[in-house]
Amino acid sequence: MLGKSNKGNVSEKSRKPKEFAKDKGLRFPKYIKKDFLLDKSNGLLDNDTLTIIYELSIVNESWNYQCRRMSIKEMIPRQRLSFDLGNVLDFHFFGLYRKS
Numbered sequence: 001m002l003g004k005s006n007k008g009n010v011s012e013k014s015r016k017p018k019e020f021a022k023d024k025g026l027r028f029p030k031y032i033k034k035d036f037l038l039d040k041s042n043g044l045l046d047n048d049t050l051t052i053i054y055e056l057s058i059v060n061e062s063w064n065y066q067c068r069r070m071s072i073k074e075m076i077p078r079q080r081l082s083f084d085l086g087n088v089l090d091f092h093f094f095g096l097y098r099k100s
Contacts, residue, residue, distance in 0.1 A: 037050070
């Protein structure tokens with residue numbers, strides 16, 4: 001996230017699989033500190049509005065990360081991958097999120 005002065009770049013990247021479930025948060029607990037967000041000098045809140053732009057990448061490989069003893073790779077068929085990507089875009093997981 002960048003403030004008005006293009007400072008305060010805060011981002012979270014992960015190469016590990018992440019599970020995003022409704023009402024369970026984004027699984028990035030250390031994404032941004034509240035004090036940093038509320039500090040007016042950072043310019044992140046414009047008229048009490050926070051704008052978050054995010055990007056989601058879908059890969060065609062998934063891992064069985066719930067069972068730590070076994071690492072089983074599964075391939076997602078390409079036709080399903082494009083269908084899943086369409087569903088992600090329909091459910092607003094990609095794009096601009098504005099919370100006032």
